[in-house]
Amino acid sequence: MSAEERLREERLRKLEDLRRRGIEPYPARCERTHTAQQLHERFANLPPGEETDEHVWVAGRVMGRRVLGKASFWDLRDGTGRIQLLLSQDALGEERYELLLRDVDLGDFLGAYGRVVRTRRGELSVRVEDYRVLAKALRPLPEKWHGLKDQEARYRQRYLDLLVNEPSRKTFETRSRIVRTMRRFLDERGFLEVETPILQPIYGGTAARPFTTYHNELEQTLYLRIAPELYLKRLLIGGFERVYEIGKNFRNEGISTRHNPEFTMLECYQAYADYNDMMELAEQMIYAIAQELGLERLSYQEHTIDLTPPWRRLTLREALLEHTGLDIEALPTHEALWEAVQRKGLFVDEQPTWGKLVDELVSEYVEPRLIQPTFLLDYPREISPLAKAKPTAPHLVERFEPFIGGLELGNAFSELNDPLDQRERFKQQEEQRRRGDEEAHPLDEDFLLALEYGMPPTGGLGIGVDRLVMLFTDARSIRDVILFPALRPKQEPS
RNA sequence: GGGCCCGUAGCUCAACUGGCAGAGCAGCUGGCUUUUAACCAGAAGGUUGGGGGUUCGAGUCCCUCCGGGCCCA
Numbered sequence: 001m002s003a004e005e006r007l008r009e010e011r012l013r014k015l016e017d018l019r020r021r022g023i024e025p026y027p028a029r030c031e032r033t034h035t036a037q038q039l040h041e042r043f044a045n046l047p048p049g050e051e052t053d054e055h056v057w058v059a060g061r062v063m064g065r066r067v068l069g070k071a072s073f074w075d076l077r078d079g080t081g082r083i084q085l086l087l088s089q090d091a092l093g094e095e096r097y098e099l100l101l102r103d104v105d106l107g108d109f110l111g112a113y114g115r116v117v118r119t120r121r122g123e124l125s126v127r128v129e130d131y132r133v134l135a136k137a138l139r140p141l142p143e144k145w146h147g148l149k150d151q152e153a154r155y156r157q158r159y160l161d162l163l164v165n166e167p168s169r170k171t172f173e174t175r176s177r178i179v180r181t182m183r184r185f186l187d188e189r190g191f192l193e194v195e196t197p198i199l200q201p202i203y204g205g206t207a208a209r210p211f212t213t214y215h216n217e218l219e220q221t222l223y224l225r226i227a228p229e230l231y232l233k234r235l236l237i238g239g240f241e242r243v244y245e246i247g248k249n250f251r252n253e254g255i256s257t258r259h260n261p262e263f264t265m266l267e268c269y270q271a272y273a274d275y276n277d278m279m280e281l282a283e284q285m286i287y288a289i290a291q292e293l294g295l296e297r298l299s300y301q302e303h304t305i306d307l308t309p310p311w312r313r314l315t316l317r318e319a320l321l322e323h324t325g326l327d328i329e330a331l332p333t334h335e336a337l338w339e340a341v342q343r344k345g346l347f348v349d350e351q352p353t354w355g356k357l358v359d360e361l362v363s364e365y366v367e368p369r370l371i372q373p374t375f376l377l378d379y380p381r382e383i384s385p386l387a388k389a390k391p392t393a394p395h396l397v398e399r400f401e402p403f404i405g406g407l408e409l410g411n412a413f414s415e416l417n418d419p420l421d422q423r424e425r426f427k428q429q430e431e432q433r434r435r436g437d438e439e440a441h442p443l444d445e446d447f448l449l450a451l452e453y454g455m456p457p458t459g460g461l462g463i464g465v466d467r468l469v470m471l472f473t474d475a476r477s478i479r480d481v482i483l484f485p486a487l488r489p490k491q492e493p494s
Numbered sequence: 495g496g497g498c499c500c501g502u503a504g505c506u507c508a509a510c511u512g513g514c515a516g517a518g519c520a521g522c523u524g525g526c527u528u529u530u531a532a533c534c535a536g537a538a539g540g541u542u543g544g545g546g547g548u549u550c551g552a553g554u555c556c557c558u559c560c561g562g563g564c565c566c567a
Binding site for chain 1: 495501503504505506507518519520521522525526527528529530531532533538539540541560561562563564567
């Protein structure tokens with residue numbers, strides 16, 4: 001028997017011992033009059049050594065234990081904090097006291113009843129007169145002092161990570177606050193929260209490979225959405241002027257410190273707005289989150305970042321001129337640009353088109369250096385099939401991506417609402433697909449039909465929620481901000 | 495997909511140049527009625543991620559597979 005199994009056997013033995021003595025280790029009900037936090041608030045001014053007449057029931061997990069013989073001190077933790085239990089043979093009687101010491105382990109859930117006191121050393125405690133075993137744990141918790149450090153275990157058994165690593169718990173509380181603040185920000189501005197299909201007959205809204213599934217009854221292939229964009233636009237056509245959705249997108253691609261196959265996205269659309277309005281919306285929203293968290297200036301990895309609006313606006317042309325010395329407007333063809341890239345000895349892979357080459361150069365030489373909040377704007381038209389062309393430069397579109405700390409945090413356009421132009425763009429994408437581009441946008445006749453009924457001029461904005469949480473929690477990997485990140489299955493010896 | 499690093503007791507970590515696998519916490523036994531990582535004493539706990547190889551001898555060197563981390567694509 002392994003050491004692990006022996007520890008489990010030991011606890012099973014205790015569980016049986018409890019049952020033999022008529023104690024159900026998994027009772028259906030439990031009494032609780034106060035949380036730990038409520039007690040700490042209510043008795044904040046109780047002086048050391050003082051006792052109250054107040055009797056309370058507390059409940060929680062046993063996280064620590066100091067046994068001094070016929071008296072002992074136990075740490076009970078609930079969702080709000082920690083409270084000490086003071087147990088003695090005097091108060092419980094020999095039998096009940098011995099049973100507790102013998103059969104209750106660290107990690108078990110315990111309810112305790114007694115008087116609220118403060119010990120001579122100043123620790124608020126419950127002097128226990130009665131107790132209930134609430135749930136027996138069969139496996140030991142990770143070590144109390146060092147916590148759980150093993151990265152793999154922290155991801156695979158997140159409950160243990162949350163249980164013993166305070167910073168991890170804080171990260172996910174912060175994540176929740178960020179999403180809540182986003183909702184409040186948009187709700188206050190008249191945006192309507194909606195839900196659109198995750199199972200889609202045609203995927204679209206961005207360039208990515210999808211997960212494929214099948215509906216048995218309909219005998220139909222369906223795709224998990226890579227973006228909600230095309231459905232949200234249908235709502236603009238339907239007359240809603242401001243909508244947003246926060247939800248999971250699914251992209252069948254590699255896993256990295258910045259990519260999880262399912263990830264959370266905010267998309268919002270505002271009628272009668274353009275990408276300039278969406279820039280303001282984005283910086284205001286992220287600043288509002290920063291204010292909520294008290295992080296208007298924050299540290300991300302080795303950087304100090306100031307989120308105060310307005311943020312820097314930088315066109316791709318300016319950015320590439322600055323970081324590579326290439327003027328893409330003076331190199332308007334694929335051949336000319338590639339020739340210049342090679343002449344300069346720039347280190348990028350060859351790309352099939354001018355637009356993709358520009359994108360590649362930006363990814364390689366510009367994005368990692370965008371530490372302070374920056375909107376990169378005016379992208380090549382051919383890599384942006386859902387964005388409206390710039391009136392002054394039809395080979396470019398009104399599109400931007402926000403960058404902070406080198407992280408790409410989103411994507412936004414003045415949305416293309418010309419149904420004939422949209423059809424042309426889809427056809428160009430089909431052509432790219434024929435040339436082997438698996439990520440080319442599929443042609444969506446149902447969406448084109450909707451667009452032909454008329455969509456108002458609209459600004460759209462997508463924000464990657466996970467990456468935003470990374471920024472605000474100083475996380476190096478997206479896995480640190482996703483409760484249950486995607487991992488390869490661990491092979492169990494059979 | 496490529497390169498580098500890591501995987502030792504339930505948890506956190508040791509183990510020199512290849513030479514008896516070791517400690518703390520947890521658990522077990524005993525002691526202790528005001529502790530705060532309580533303390534004191536004792537005994538126990540290992541397929542060193544899996545498989546193969548080199549060697550008198552492998553946690554350590556080599557090959558391979560699995561998982562994780564970092565960097566690159």
